[in-house]
Amino acid sequence: MRRDVRLVDRESRICENSAHLRHPGVDALKYSIFSLIGHALSRERWPLAWRSPEPAKHYDVVVIGGGGHGLATAYYLAKVHGIRNVAVLEKGWLGGGNTGRNTTIVRSNYHFEPNAHFYEYSLKLWESLSQELDFNVMYSPRGVLNLVHTPGEMDAAMRRGNAMRLNGIDAKFLSRDEIASWIPNLDCSPSSRFPILGGLLQPRGGTVRHDAVAWGYARAADALGVDIIQQCEVTGMRIEDGAVTGVRTTRGDIGAGKVGIAVAGYSSKVAEMAGIRLPIESHVLQAMVSEPIKPVLDTVVTSGAVHFYISQSDKGELVMGGDLDFYNSYAQRGNLPVIEDVVRACLALFPSFGRLRLMRTWGGIMDMTMDGSPIIGKLPVKNLYMTGGWCYGGFKATPASGYVHAWTIARDEPHPLNAKFTLERFAEGRTIDEKGAGPYPWAH
Amino acid sequence: MMLIPCPWCGPRDQIEFTYGGDATVRRPASDAPEPEWVDYVYLRDNPCGPLDELWYHGAGCRSWFHVLRDTRTHEVLASAAIGEPFAPGEG
Ligand SMILES: Cc1cc2nc3c(=O)[nH]c(=O)nc-3n(C[C@H](O)[C@H](O)[C@H](O)COP(=O)(O)OP(=O)(O)OC[C@H]3O[C@@H](n4cnc5c(N)ncnc54)[C@H](O)[C@@H]3O)c2cc1C
Ligand SMILES: [Zn+2]
Numbered sequence: 112m113r114r115d116v117r118l119v120d121r122e123s124r125i126c127e128n129s130a131h132l133r134h135p136g137v138d139a140l141k142y143s144i145f146s147l148i149g150h151a152l153s154r155e156r157w158p159l160a161w162r163s164p165e166p167a168k169h170y171d172v173v174v175i176g177g178g179g180h181g182l183a184t185a186y187y188l189a190k191v192h193g194i195r196n197v198a199v200l201e202k203g204w205l206g207g208g209n210t211g212r213n214t215t216i217v218r219s220n221y222h223f224e225p226n227a228h229f230y231e232y233s234l235k236l237w238e239s240l241s242q243e244l245d246f247n248v249m250y251s252p253r254g255v256l257n258l259v260h261t262p263g264e265m266d267a268a269m270r271r272g273n274a275m276r277l278n279g280i281d282a283k284f285l286s287r288d289e290i291a292s293w294i295p296n297l298d299c300s301p302s303s304r305f306p307i308l309g310g311l312l313q314p315r316g317g318t319v320r321h322d323a324v325a326w327g328y329a330r331a332a333d334a335l336g337v338d339i340i341q342q343c344e345v346t347g348m349r350i351e352d353g354a355v356t357g358v359r360t361t362r363g364d365i366g367a368g369k370v371g372i373a374v375a376g377y378s379s380k381v382a383e384m385a386g387i388r389l390p391i392e393s394h395v396l397q398a399m400v401s402e403p404i405k406p407v408l409d410t411v412v413t414s415g416a417v418h419f420y421i422s423q424s425d426k427g428e429l430v431m432g433g434d435l436d437f438y439n440s441y442a443q444r445g446n447l448p449v450i451e452d453v454v455r456a457c458l459a460l461f462p463s464f465g466r467l468r469l470m471r472t473w474g475g476i477m478d479m480t481m482d483g484s485p486i487i488g489k490l491p492v493k494n495l496y497m498t499g500g501w502c503y504g505g506f507k508a509t510p511a512s513g514y515v516h517a518w519t520i521a522r523d524e525p526h527p528l529n530a531k532f533t534l535e536r537f538a539e540g541r542t543i544d545e546k547g548a549g550p551y552p553w554a555h
Numbered sequence: 556m557m558l559i560p561c562p563w564c565g566p567r568d569q570i571e572f573t574y575g576g577d578a579t580v581r582r583p584a585s586d587a588p589e590p591e592w593v594d595y596v597y598l599r600d601n602p603c604g605p606l607d608e609l610w611y612h613g614a615g616c617r618s619w620f621h622v623l624r625d626t627r628t629h630e631v632l633a634s635a636a637i638g639e640p641f642a643p644g645e646g
Contacts (some may be wrong), residue, residue, distance in 0.1 A: 379601035390597035391624070392576070438574045441603045441626045447556050448570045481597045537597040538590070551595050553574065 142245050157408070158328060162335035166340050169366035170198045172520055173358055175345045175381055176372060177201025178210040179321075179506065180498050181373035182328035182339070183338060183513020184520070186244075189335035191514070192521035197337045200327075200360060202344035209375045210506065212443075212475035214398050214432050216411055216422065217507035218255040218316035219280055222271045225531040225543055226484060227278040232528055233511030237319055240510060246327030248319050254410040255316030256285070256294075258460075259309045264416060268311040275313070283312045296407060296463050304459040304547030305417055308545060318411065318422055322511055348384045354493035355385060369494040371520050373512075376441065376476025378486075378499035385492045389500070390481040390537045392552040394431070395440035396503050397449055399465070399472040403427030412460070419456035431457055435477065435503070437553050445474040477503050482542035483555030487529040488519055496520050497534075502555055559622060560634040564615045575609025578621040605632060607641075 119394065140146060140158055150157060172188055174181045177199050188194040201207075217237055219230035236243075237250045259268050268284070275282040286309050291299035299307050329339055340362070347359035348370070357366040374381050376393045403426050413420035418433045433453035436445040450472055458465050480486060480500035487498045496515040501508060515529040524535070536542055548554035558566040577599055583591040606626050611619050623632040623641050633641035 200630075377603075379599070380603055388594075388598040388600065390599070392599050392601050395602070438629075439576075439601065439606055439608065439626045440629065441628055446569065446629070538593045551576070552574070552599075 127192075142247075152320045158339050160330040160341050163341065164338045166198060166200075166343065166360070166362055166365050167338065169357075169368075170338070171196040171368045172371060173365060173367035173369075174199045174371045175358065176208070176373035176375070176377075177203075177329075177339065177341060178208045178373060178375060178511045179206065179324045179509035179514070180210075180375070181326065181371070182325055182332055183509050184373055184498065184516045185337045185339075185513075186328045186332040187514045187517035188521060189332055189337055192517060194517075194521055195336040197332075197469065198365065199332070199337060199339045200343045200345055200358070201339070201341045202361075202366070204341055205329055205339070206322050209475040209477070209501075210325050210509075211399070212473055213321055213323055213506040214420070214422070214430050215318040215321045215424075215506060216255060216316070216420070217250070217319050218313050218411075219256070219281065220255065220271065220275055220311070220313045220509075221231055222274045223484075223543055223545055224278065226545060227275065227280060229511055229515075229528050229532070230507060231278065231280050232514075233508050234315060236510035236514065237507075238315075240324075240327070244331045246323060246330060248327050250319045251317045252315050253317040253422070254312055254314045256290070256412050257311045257411055257412040258290075258307055258412065258416070259311065260305050260307060260309070260416045261412065265308055268309075272311050281313055281315050283314060283382070285310045285312050287304050294408065294412065296461050297412065298460060298462055305414070313473060318424075318431075319506075320425075321506060324506075328513070332483040339363070345381060345384070348495075350376065350492060353493045367494075369496065369520050371516055372490075372495070372497040372499065373516065375478050375499060375501060375505065378478045378497065382490070382497065385495055386489065387492065387535070389486070390550075390552075391486075391500055392439055392479050393395075393441055394438070394479050394553050395436045395442060395445045395474045396477045397430040397436065397453075397472055397474045398430065399446040399450060399453065400424070400428035400430050400470050401467040402470045404467065406431070414456065414460065417456040417459065417462065419453060421457060421461070423506065428470065429457075429467065435479075435553055436474075440474075441476055443474050443476055445472075477501070478505075479552035479555060481537060481550040481552055482544040483546055483548065483552075484543040485512070485532050486534050487497045487515055487532045488525050488534065489523070490534060494523075502516060557582075557629055557631065559610055560631060561610075561612045561615060561618070562620050562634055562636045563618060564612060565616060567612070571612060571614035573611040573613050575611055575619065578607045578609045603627060610634075 272282040349357040518526040557569040
């Protein structure tokens, strides 16, 4: 029951030279309650969710990086633009980078317009992604609540909340009493170490199961004919007459009509292969979980003042995080002072959690830009594109990033949603600095 | 836990220090062409390996100095006063 996959978009320039038929994707079984029951009864093996093909000699588009952003790029190239002769090259395993290390919070509570529109589009895609991919990504709109502790923060929260509403994004201000009755284990007493004055809530914000995002996009892209190639590190780029024509990898040279970079913390390293310096530094961000317990927290709580956020996973662990470690790093692990800070903030806000044991901590490499906003677009080498500079908030961007990155690659021009996120904005003085922190990448 | 070797106070707990970033960026002349300024303000090598970087001993002698540290392992390879080269094998 193999399905032939053909190029559908005959008009696209990219497709013209690649009219050869590609090997078909796996027989994409529809996941449903019926297939679940059927397999439970028959004990038949489930088909693999994606193939592991040998790399071909040439692809219309090579996407570097098999995290959510790279896989989403490949999926939308195939789905929306009919460009199916595509490979995703991943040096490790799918989602082994930040996609599988993040704390899974999705939201669109931004102030500046380019960010607000972009992240809101992403949130809209999250809402229907499980249906789109036929893969349960467990989008849980449990709300994201930003606590307000000072009058200054109150002004900023009101201003941001109003900006969100003007942009058509849901935002609601909660009083201290409303918060206290909703989240009983949060210390809302006036005598607490960090008294709570209220909070800005985005009800549609929440969490999404991170691994499922990588797997869901991988399976759907593979079914459309995309080659997903793991254990394949890109080590160099072939550039002729100012245009990229292929990549060098640990599994041989691969020709490419176009190349998209989606490597998060390694953006500088991969761009350097094309002779490009980026306004990015790599920093380590840590997160941690407690032992699993029964449901105690049904929303995401964050505090900008004490640099802390927390939610409870479906497994019951309390998932916590805070600041960067504040020094350049590619180590994917951090040091104890930040863990201590996070735990201290947790206990100040949720004293009862002091009875829990911390179970695991880990780190991921953040691509911190000089203005805290991403870079999605064309690079100064022809046919080379990137989506990166995600800082610590790129998981929620995954669907929109893939969507506009694919668009930019297919049409060689940006989608309106990423038109402002150019690399050139730094030289042009058009930075998008949500926090107003200036060109100190670890300060965003 | 990282121990940062202050050239004056010796190795001390990282929480006594503030990070100052890449020590190799150089401020251009005030009349330098714009691309040099863009370079200085925004672009970084961001090496995956030894990085020459600034640290400030705020909870100690309150001096800035520079450290050679491997960004892959966090291993501190050397440290020196501002304007002085790293002594080989020191640190
Ligand atoms: C602790 C932590 C908490 C976070 N919390 C949140 C959160 O709550 N909400 C949110 O929105 N964001 C969060 N983030 C940020 C988010 O995880 C990232 O921005 C996002 O996942 C980036 O996705 P990606 O696909 O670009 O990167 P990745 O998933 O890192 O994928 C990049 C891939 O590229 C591969 N690669 C690198 N170099 C090469 C090469 N030369 N050749 C081939 N492959 C290569 C890597 O192995 C990696 O798999 C958090 C991050 C961390 C670390
Ligand atoms: Zn000192």
